[in-house]
Amino acid sequence: xxxxxxQHNVWSTVFSTVRRRVAAAGVATxxxxxxxxxxxxxxxxxxxxxxxxxxxxxxGSTVADVLSAAGISVGAKDLVVPAADQPIAxxxxxxxxxxxxxxxxxxxxxxxYWTTASTVDEALVALGIRTxxxxxxxxxxxxxLGRDGLALTVRTPRAVSITVDGATRTEATHAAxxxxxxxxxxxxxxxxxxxxxAVDTAVTEGLAIAVKRVKTASSTATEQVAFATVKKxxxxxxxxxxxxxTPGVSGERVVTYTETWVxxxxxxxxxxxxxxxxxxxxxxxxxxxxxVAAPAAPAAPxxxxxxGNTSGAGLNLANAAMWDRIAKCESxxxxxxxxxxxxxxxxxxxxxxxxxxxxxxxxxxxxxASREQQITVANRLYASRGLQPWGCRWAA
Numbered sequence: 001x002x003x004x005x006x007q008h009n010v011w012s013t014v015f016s017t018v019r020r021r022v023a024a025a026g027v028a029t030x031x032x033x034x035x036x037x038x039x040x041x042x043x044x045x046x047x048x049x050x051x052x053x054x055x056x057x058x059x060g061s062t063v064a065d066v067l068s069a070a071g072i073s074v075g076a077k078d079l080v081v082p083a084a085d086q087p088i089a090x091x092x093x094x095x096x097x098x099x100x101x102x103x104x105x106x107x108x109x110x111x112x113y114w115t116t117a118s119t120v121d122e123a124l125v126a127l128g129i130r131t132x133x134x135x136x137x138x139x140x141x142x143x144x145l146g147r148d149g150l151a152l153t154v155r156t157p158r159a160v161s162i163t164v165d166g167a168t169r170t171e172a173t174h175a176a177x178x179x180x181x182x183x184x185x186x187x188x189x190x191x192x193x194x195x196x197x198a199v200d201t202a203v204t205e206g207l208a209i210a211v212k213r214v215k216t217a218s219s220t221a222t223e224q225v226a227f228a229t230v231k232k233x234x235x236x237x238x239x240x241x242x243x244x245x246t247p248g249v250s251g252e253r254v255v256t257y258t259e260t261w262v263x264x265x266x267x268x269x270x271x272x273x274x275x276x277x278x279x280x281x282x283x284x285x286x287x288x289x290x291x292v293a294a295p296a297a298p299a300a301p302x303x304x305x306x307x308g309n310t311s312g313a314g315l316n317l318a319n320a321a322m323w324d325r326i327a328k329c330e331s332x333x334x335x336x337x338x339x340x341x342x343x344x345x346x347x348x349x350x351x352x353x354x355x356x357x358x359x360x361x362x363x364x365x366x367x368x369a370s371r372e373q374q375i376t377v378a379n380r381l382y383a384s385r386g387l388q389p390w391g392c393r394w395a396a
Contacts, residue, residue, distance in 0.1 A: 237288025248283030329392030
């Protein structure tokens with residue numbers, strides 16, 4: 001309700017009363033009564049709104065009538081002193097302070113407050129919000145709080161360590177992120193440099209930050225190219241024989257490398273280009289495939305070799321040197337060999353042959369007999385069949 005409307009209603013009530021009394025009393029008496037009533041209803045009030053002082057006459061009885069007369073609307077968060085339902089009298093002081101919403105975010109933690117203070121500093125004091133002297137506020141403490149309220153950010157300094165360009169230092173910072181801190185310290189970050197933790201990481205107490213400088217470089221090296229070995233069959237060479245037809249020659253190549261250096265230390269080296277400047281020459285080896293003829297059996301001596309005494313169980317070491325040569329061919333000279341192929345001893349007797357010429361006089365198998373005993377049994381077989389039973393007879 002406007003001031004004019006309120007006063008009009010009051011005066012309408014007054015004049016209605018006057019008219020009723022005119023009918024009952026004389027004019028002089030009526031006007032005297034009317035002046036008395038007006039004097040009792042009209043009150044001079046002092047009004048302060050947000051520190052702006054004014055005076056007005058109000059036809060009403062409560063603070064609410066004062067606010068209505070002044071066209072002032074208040075909400076639940078606003079301050080009115082005295083309260084709106086309190087009575088007024090001549091000289092009453094009415095104070096109005098509007099409520100403001102203050103959002104305070106301290107190191108990432110937010111809280112909402114309502115205050116009638118007109119500046120940030122007044123609000124912090126009134127609300128009992130203490131901030132360290134070295135804290136950083138997003139606005140000045142003298143910032144005026146409008147009726148729309150204000151969002152305030154408070155950052156307390158954090159101790160962090162920064163390692164960059166070979167040195168480590170400790171800083172107290174209000175920066176919110178690693179990136180903000182490095183910018184504030186004037187640390188430039190190259191496109192290839194590595195920052196740990198990442199630049200968008202929130203700064204916390206005791207955080208250790210490392211900046212590693214990364215550089216790339218190119219280098220070249222001349223290297224050998226190994227030659228390959230190629231084998232070719234050759235029917236003119238005996239089987240098992242080889243012959244180098246073409247010697248191998250190493251080639252050369254130029255290799256380009258990309259090097260990654262981290263804080264002056266080589267981290268990796270990757271070949272990015274290879275150019276052969278001298279091709280390698282393959283080594284060609286001829287491999288014989290020609291069949292080898294078996295060595296001819298030695299001609300029988302004009303005077304037959306004696307087998308010595310072949311009777312009885314006594315030892316007969318006739319032709320011992322001949323049997324040593326044959327044993328070297330047959331068994332590598334191992335008189336006690338048993339390879340499991342059915343032939344035994346230095347002269348490779350089969351089990352049945354050994355027994356057929358009296359080998360049992362000495363042992364059940366040739367490999368279990370001594371060299372001298374095996375030669376004795378060999379002389380017995382030699383007396384009846386010559387060297388025919390031995391494949392290495394040519395070694396005799």
